[in-house]
Every structure is written in C-alpha cells, then in structure tokens.
Amino acid sequence: MVGGGWRCVGVLLVVGLIAGCGGPPEGGTAAPGGSGPGVAPARQGVVLIGFDASEALIGALGQGKIQGLVVQNPVLMGELSVKAMVKHLEKQPVEPKISTGEAVVTPENYKSPEIDKLIHPVRAENVSGASLSGPKTKKWKVIVIPKGTTHEFWEALHAGTLKAAAELGNVEVIWLGPQKEDERDKQIELVHSAVAAGVDGIVLAPLDAHALVEPVEAAVAKGIPVVIFDSGLDTKKFVSFVATDNYHGGVLAARRLGEVLGGKGRVILLRYAVGSESTEQREKGFTETLAKEFPGLTLISDTEYAGPTFDSAQQKSQSLLTRYRGQVDGIFCPNESSTFGMLRALEGAGMLR
Amino acid sequence: MTNDLLEMTGVYKSFGATRALDGVSMSVGAGEVRALIGENGAGKSTLMKILSGAYRPDAGSMMLEGRPYSPRGPREALAQGVAMIYQELALAPALSVEANILLGQERVRSGFLRLREHRRIAAEALELLEHPDIRPDAKVRDLGVGAQQLVEVARALVSRARVIVFDEPTSSLSERDAQRLFAIIERLRRRGLAIVYISHFLEEVRRVAQTYTVLRDGRSVAEGKLAETNLRTIIGHMVGRDPGELFPRVPHEPGEPVLELAGFRAGSRGRPANLTLRRGEILGLAGLVGAGRTRLVRAVFGLEPVVAGRVRVAHIEGGYATPRARIEEGIGFLSEDRKGEGLAIGLAIEDNMTYPGLRRHARLGWLRLKERRDEVVRWMSRLRIAATGPLQPVGGLSGGNQQKVALARLLHQQADVLLLDEPTRGIDVGSKAEIYRLLGELAARGKAILVVSSYLPELFGICDRIAVMTRGSLTEALPVDRWTEHRVMEVATRGDEAD
Amino acid sequence: MLPARPGLHRRLLTWAWTVFGPFAGLALITALFAWMTRHSGQFLSVDNWRTIVVHTVIVGTAALGMTVIIIAGGIDLSVGSTVALVTVCMALFMKKVDPLLPEALRAWKVTMPLAIALGVGVGGLCGALNGALISGLRVVPFIITLGTYQAYRGLATWLASSTTVYVSAEMRPPWFGRIVAIDPEPRWLLVAPGVWMLLGLSLALAIFLRYSLPGRYAYAIGSNESTARLCGINVPAMKVWIYWLGGLAAGLAGVLQFAFLGGVGAPTTASGLELRVIAAVVIGGGSLSGGEGTVLGTLVGCLIMAVLENGCVHAGIPNAIQDIVIGVIIIIAVTLDRLRRGRTA
Structure with missing residues (x-):
C-alpha cells in the first residue's frame, strides 16, 4: 500500500527527467551515403592511415596492413622541451614556438635510414630516477608531466628528456604523469604538487587546453616557468610551445589516403578524445584537406571518439566497422591508441587487404 | 552406569x-x-x-x-x-x-x-x-x-x-x-x-x-x-532457590474498551475477527504457530495490510493506519523476532528504547539528549535492566535484558495498548517472572495488554481472558477459568471450524 | 549478567582510542612520507599541506553525503557520474542559456550564482531520483545506483554532444576560481575557502546527525530497517530524503570540480570518484552494512587518501606502485578499525 505510492513517484520522476531534458544538440553527423542495394560494393580491404609509431604499428605497416603512419619525433620533442626550459632558466632567449617535424611512413619507405631513426626511437623504461622531494643533486630540478605514461610515444619522449639531461649535465629531470589520458584532475594535482615541492621549472603536455590554464598561471605567478609541449594551452604565460605541427600532420595523412585510394572512396575519421588540442588539430588538418583537395573522397563518419585507452578504441572501432562493413574504403585515426584499436578491429573483422 | x-x-x-x-x-x-x-x-x-x-x-x-x-x-x-x-x-x-x-x-x-x-x-x-x-x-x-x-x-x-x-x-x-x-x-x-x-x-x-x-x-x-x-x-x-510464584499476580481491574476489532481480516483465511480489549486487562491469544495470530496483531499495528474490517482505538474508528499513526494513537507493538525486527542490535540501549517516542525529546527537530538520557536511565532502573549504561549496544545484553529494553520502548512511547507477540520467547525463567510481574503492574495502572503466546502455562498464569486462533479464525475471548489447557489445544488443533 | 565495569584508566584509554584512533593512521602515514622525503622537507611544508587540503575538498564534500547514505545502510555508486553531469550542466547553462537571459538580470552578475544553484539542484535531483527508485521499486541501492551511474554519465555525454564544454574566462568571476585555489585570497584565510566550507558543512552535518530527528532515524534505518519501520519511521520517505541529501553533496562536489577544472564541463571527469569517496568513508570507520560511520572519521579518511596520493608523488613512487600502496592501505585501515571496534564493543 505504502510501496505502491512510492512506485508511482519513482516512475513519474523517470518520465519527468527524460521529458525535461529536451533533444540532443545538433551533431555534425554526415549521413552515411546510403546502404541500399544500389551502392557499389567496397573494394577488397580497407585502407588504414594512422598516427604515431609503435612497434606493433610498424610491424603492421611492414605486413601491408597499414598504408601509412604519420610520425612525430618524440625524442626530439622531449629533448628540445627540456633544453628550452634550461635555456630559459639560464636567462637566455627562447623561441615562443618550436616545431619538431613530422613525416609519413609508408610500406615503401619504412626501411630507409632517416625514417628508421624516427620509428625506432630510443626508449626509457617507465621508472622514476629522481623524486620531487629527493635531495637536489643538480643545479636545476625540472618536472616533466606528460599526458599519460602508458603509450610508447611518451616513453620515447621520456628518453628525449633524459638525453637532454645527459647532454646538459646541470639538470635533473623528474618524470611524472597521470596514467590515463583523460585524468584532468590528476594532472592539475600533479602541477599543484610540483609547485608545492618547489621545482625550478615545469614541462607540461596539457591534457586539456583550458582546464590546465589556471594551475599553470598560478605556477608562473609563483615564479616557476612552464614549457608546454605536444599539445597547446589556452594562455600566453608559458615560455615556449614545443610540438609537432599537428595540423600539418593531418594534412599529410589526408594526402596519403587520397594517394592510396586514387582520389575516390568513402572515408571514416575515428576521432581520439574531446578536449585534446593536438589530436583535434590533426583531425582538423585531415578533414579540411579532404574537403579542399579530394572532392572524390566522402567522409561518412566523423563523430565517433576512440577514448583514452586501447580497449575503448577497439570497442568503438568494432561497433563502427559492423555499422559500415562493406561501405568504407579508408580510415584515419589521429593517434597511437586509436590506430591500434582500429587495426585490431579490422583484423578481427577480416577487413584488411 | x-x-x-x-x-x-x-x-x-x-x-x-x-x-x-x-x-x-x-x-x-x-x-x-x-x-x-x-x-x-x-x-x-x-x-x-x-x-x-x-x-x-x-x-x-x-x-x-x-x-x-x-x-x-x-x-x-x-x-x-x-x-x-x-x-x-x-x-x-x-x-x-x-x-x-x-x-x-x-x-x-x-x-x-x-x-x-x-x-x-x-x-x-x-x-x-x-x-x-x-x-x-x-x-x-x-x-x-x-x-x-x-x-x-x-x-x-x-x-x-x-x-x-x-x-x-x-x-x-x-x-x-x-x-x-x-x-x-x-x-x-x-x-x-x-x-x-x-x-x-x-x-x-x-x-x-x-x-x-x-x-x-x-x-x-x-x-x-x-x-x-x-x-x-x-x-x-x-x-537455585524456591521458585516462589513463577506467575506473580498483581491485582488489576478491567475498565472500558480501548481497542475494538470488527469484521477484521488480515489474511485470506478464516472468518473475520471480532475482539474487544479493555483497559486494565490482559488478554491472551493462543493457537498454533502459523494460525495467523502474529499477522493479526501486525495488521492492527500497521505492519501488514488490512484486508477488511474496522479498527477502533479509543473511540476513533478506521481501517488501515501506518505504524506512525498507531503509535500516535497510543498503541505499542513488541515483535516476536527480537533480533531481526524488534531491536537494532548494533545501536545503544538509549536509541533502541526511544525511537518511537523520539519526538517527545525534540524541540523544532533538535533533540535534547540530556533529557532523553535521564529518562532512559530511569526506565533502566525501574525495569532492572542489567547493562554497563545507556550507551551499551543491545547486542551485548542477555535475551531477558534485550526483551526488557523492547518493553521499555513501549513504556517510553507512553503506549496505552500493548500488543505483545511472544514476549518471553527465548529468555530465562528469572527474567520471565520479572516480565510477568511487570505486565501485571501495567494492567493495574490501566494499560490494555494483548499477549500472543505459544506457551500455554504462561497464558493461563497471567491472562484475564483467552481467545484461541485457528487457521485464521478467532474464537470468542472467554475468561481464563472457562478454559483448560486441554480445551485450548483441542480448539487450536481442530482447524476446520471453531464456534 | 552484568559485565564487569572496566577501571577508570582503562575507560579513559578506550575513549581516547575511539576519538583519536582515526588520526593515528593519518599521523602514521604522514610520518612515513616525511621520513621518505626527509632530504627536501618539502612534504611537510605549509604550501604542500595547502595543496593536500585542497585536494581533499572535492572528495570530502561528496563523502559527507555518502557518509549519511552509508550510515543509513545504502550506497551510491553514481556520485562520479553526478559530478560529471553537474559540470556539464553548469557549463551548458553559462554558455547556452545565460545569453538568453534578460540583460537586466545579467547586469547583476547573477550568472555564476545561478549556475552554482543549478549545479547543486541537478545533484539533488539525481540523488532524489536514486532514492525514489530505491524506495519505489524496492531494489537494492547497489543495483539502482549502478544503473544511474551509467545513465547519468550517458546523460552528461549526450547533453555535451560527446565533447567538452568550455566556458570563457570572462564569464567566470575571479572569486569562483579562488574557491579551490591553493593560495587563498585574502591571505588571512590560511587555506582555500573551499576547505573552510568543507569544515563548516562537516560541523553542521555532525551536529545534524547527533541532534536531529532525521539524523537519528538514519542510524536506525541503517542498523535495522525492520526496527525502524516498527518504530513508526517512514522508511521510504526517509530514504528519498537521505539520497537527496547525498545528491546535494555530490552536486556541490560537482560545482567544486567545475571550479577546479577552471570552467570545463567534461562528461568524462570524475570517473572512479565514487570508489574514492566510498573508500574514504570506509577508512573513516563507516560500515557498508549500515548503522555506523562518523563525519570526523570520513574527513580523516579523505585526508588519508589525499596524503597518500600526494606523498607518493613526492617520494617518486611510480603510478602503478601508488595504486598498489593505496589499495593495501585501504585494506589495512579497515582491518585495524574493525579490531579497534572489536576491543571497545
């Protein structure tokens, strides 16, 4: 008797909540180009263009499963970031924007020596030599905060920072980052802790172009300089921005895809994650180049996000592929984890050449 | 040997x-x-x-x-x-x-x-x-x-x-x-x-x-x-001593009716029940386990739905009412399942004793803990509850003392009508005698008491009238001297019909 | 049988252990990290403790609500999702709804206060819905909030169209960011205003739990629901009310998270927050079977978690080891607490 009344209230609340929310905001979904019997079947295998190199991805490239990888130079990025910081600490002028270059690796060129250097960078094991509160052994103590610590990209970058430290000799590098690449609050807390521990400089790859602004500005206000790398930050208070020209990376990916497909076909863009400046630049470069230079390529899906981990990327890819099986010719993924997830999904679905 | x-x-x-x-x-x-x-x-x-x-x-x-x-x-x-x-x-x-x-x-x-x-x-x-x-x-x-x-x-x-x-x-x-x-x-x-x-x-x-x-x-x-x-x-x-009287009798005099059931049904079985409980009397409900006695008193208190019939408490008539409303009408209920329902084992004596009557100690929703503690201590000494103090969790008390806390709760809430379901189950002989004496004293002070019990000597020892329930049907309540234990068992086990 | 009365000194000892016991763990962990980082001494610096207490505020605020829910024998797994939903709602409100308001209203600078009220309100609504479903459908809280954990997160993602919603800096008055800033402004506050707010709310909640009818009723429901019903407590209504309270706390935590992230409404934020909140309550002596838990214990639990995380960073312990250490500490803390209770009970 009593329970019955409450049941009604419960049901009413659910209905009310659903009704009160209104419709979802308009998405930019491009409608899939028809799936009726009139559509010509896709040709054998899907062309996959990825971003960043890991051993698994290079292996797949060698087997012809991946038609192109846009690679950055993480070692150089790590090295230049630390060097820029030390230069600033020693009162020398530093460029406000430092580019570290990007290139396309294809099954044809991946054995050439200069590409090999890019795709097999030195790597550092994820062990921490120095700690925030350890004794100060060098002149400068600098903390490097990546977006995450699990991708190979960051390990190569870590190696670059250690290389810079070895060459300079007067700087101690502390390597600390959040585990997953969407832990904004963790990264903010790390900046706080670094400030509290009194480091000489912070080298940061911001997870979010906006959320990290205030902690960075607070650090600068306390006299701790900040170098930004890999991904942009919505402030002007940092010393220098060391990064790949991500937009250009996206352009290179679009051109490679157009080249392999011969300028005709249907394409999926699997985005990475919301709020990540570097991958958004790549995605932008990719879509704008498609629209400008390849009228024969149609984008049939660009609204899905791979998420921060391999497994989230793989799950999302599998769903996408079951949806667009037989209708897709080429795919671009803007970072290592999304490329890997898509590769695994394509393999599982038997959709590779 | x-x-x-x-x-x-x-x-x-x-x-x-x-x-x-x-x-x-x-x-x-x-x-x-x-x-x-x-x-x-x-x-x-x-x-x-x-x-x-x-x-x-x-x-x-x-x-x-x-x-x-x-x-x-x-x-x-x-x-x-x-x-x-x-x-x-x-x-x-x-x-x-x-x-x-x-x-x-x-x-x-x-x-x-x-x-x-x-x-x-x-x-x-x-x-x-x-x-x-x-x-x-x-x-x-x-x-x-x-x-x-x-x-x-x-x-x-x-x-x-x-x-x-x-x-x-x-x-x-x-x-x-x-x-x-x-x-x-x-x-x-x-x-x-x-x-x-x-x-x-x-x-x-x-x-x-x-x-x-x-x-x-x-x-x-x-x-x-x-x-x-x-x-x-x-x-x-x-x-270890002369048991004296196991069922101490305190003289008490029945007065005007305070609880009346008319055509009352709590379950689907049996005939509708009619029952009148008077001030200053102890009425026993005998019967086999599963005869529907527990269901009847729980429905009167609002813990089970009322299928049909009227309940009249002190001249106010109605059907189902929530436990909250019944408590306000002056009805108190003691559960047969002391650990599962009757008491919150992990909480202190003072909490367990005062929940139904907690509003009495509140001013604008805020409790006066001192006032409450004083009253709890008074009840503890009146009922001779052996404990380290009002803050002891009831889980640490013996069965008899736990039951006294549960009874003290009804007294604290100032109930006039006490519905007691198996009040002496699982407690020792000494505590039983104390509880019988307490019930007699309460009746003497004008409380109306309804006791559900499967222990016949107890009903015969303390009650003024006894009614027997069998498969959901309730007999008329007759003075205790008109029953014998043999006759009660006969009615209780007959099952098909009861006059 | 009358248990033997313990001697006076023994009773004093147990009393001290009951009151200060929770702090013992905190002191132990602090001492451990202070020793591990003894070379720099930065771990014990005022600045670092300002940092630690700020990192306690969000978990702590949500944990206050969770304390009441756990005392009442429930659980709320949807806290993290509620926080994410609140940040998204606030950001959308400031970005999309606010420009539609009449100019006169905006001249009064009501945008942020309105957004805060909205955030807390949305949290309260989420909590009340949890409570209504639990009472109305009579399904255990674990299942209901497991469902709403997914649903609220999905709602947040849907409302935000799967992206992060940003609010421009001009729309955020400076005082808003300062709520959880490490360096308080004005200086005489010593710690961030959010910390004072948490302390104030904690005090209010502690008094409420001890001296109010609903506070006592929460303990009764958690200790034995049947008894509560028997004692005339309106259990379904109380549950809705308790989860509503928990939702308000989660909403406030969402507002703080919004400030902490610098005006970012992120549907992925605060994932796993619910487990940290529950861990804090449990470390602080709350029992998942209900009827037990204190505000002081919960606060200490939150502090222990924050000190652990901060200390591991200072001591240079890698992420993976941090997680192991925190997991082990949770188990040890709860086991010790049970032993402590076993002795005093």
Missing part, C-alpha cells in the same frame, strides 16, 4: 576470569534421551561447544564408547559419531535436500560426485525418519522449518552418529512439527542412539526425555529420572 555411550566427568572451562563450566558431569547411554536443563547462561551452550569440539575443556575427561573423546572440531566430532542439531539451523538454503544431507560427506569416485548414490542415501535416510514425502531434489529454502530440521537429523543419520545432541530444537517449530520431531527422537532412541536434548521448555522435556541433568552456574546440580520428580523441584534446581 556401565552401558554409557558418552560420559563426561568434572569438565571445567573458563574464559578469562569467568568460569563458564565449573565441574560438569553427565552421561548418556544407548537408547536413552537425556534432557539438559538450565537457565540461559547456566553453561548449556558452552557444554555443547565442548562436545562438538569448538572449545577444548580446561580439565575433566570425556569418554565415548569407553575410549577417550577429545575432538578438535565439529568435523572430527561427527567422524567419531557425535552430531549436533543446532537451534539456528546450519543448512545451505539454496542447495537441494540431498546436497544438504551429504554436505561434507560426499561420495566421490575419481573426482566426480556419485549423484545417483547421493539420491539413494538421502532417500534412505528420509525413509528411516518415516518422511519419504520430503523430495531429495527440493530446495531446502522451500521447505518449512520442521522439514528443514528433519534434513539436519537425516544428515546426522548418514554420518552414522551414535550420539545426537539437540539444542532447543522446538524453539522455532509449530506444535505439529514439534510432535513429529518427538516421534522421530523416540524412533532414534529405539534404534539405540544416545540423545542429549537441551531445552528449557519443561513440559516438552517431560514428553521426550527419560532422564535429566540440571545445570546451574556452570555446575551440574541435579540429575535423575523425570518420572520420579515434578516440575517444581526441577525449577527449584534451575533457579
């Missing part, structure tokens, strides 16, 4: 400074049912745990079939032929009857259970108990409590136990199930098993056992043949 199967001599056991057993000697022979009698706290459960191997005795000897017996755990005790049937059944409710019967004694061949063998053994054991009606593949939770107990007995039989110890086996059984159990115990006895029967229902003990041992303060104070003694003597041994 020479043919003793199990013999204990001078068993001692202490926990820290407390002497739980202070020299207990007891023996039981093949084909004998020995009753182990004692108040709560006399040492019965410690003795039981020593028999089952859960505790080791500090001193004394135990012999089983002439050989030293010192089990290191229940498993070993069972292997040597001593089985326990506990008050709280030790069954896996989600498993089948046969799985429960063979739990821990599974027959295995090369790693696989021999399920057909299991079925056969279980069926045999149930046959032996003359209950082939219990299906071996039924889930234990679907069985009644009585049948569940049979499963436990069957388990003991399968293990080829020579000695079976029953701990308060009837405390949760209906009269009919209890009768069935007594018949089975008799059968086991004839088969030459030795049985120890722990209970403080003295009438029941007389029905099943031939010999008795009385425990008091950890000592075995008396033993003998039940046929050669009477109840008063045994009670005398249990309480």
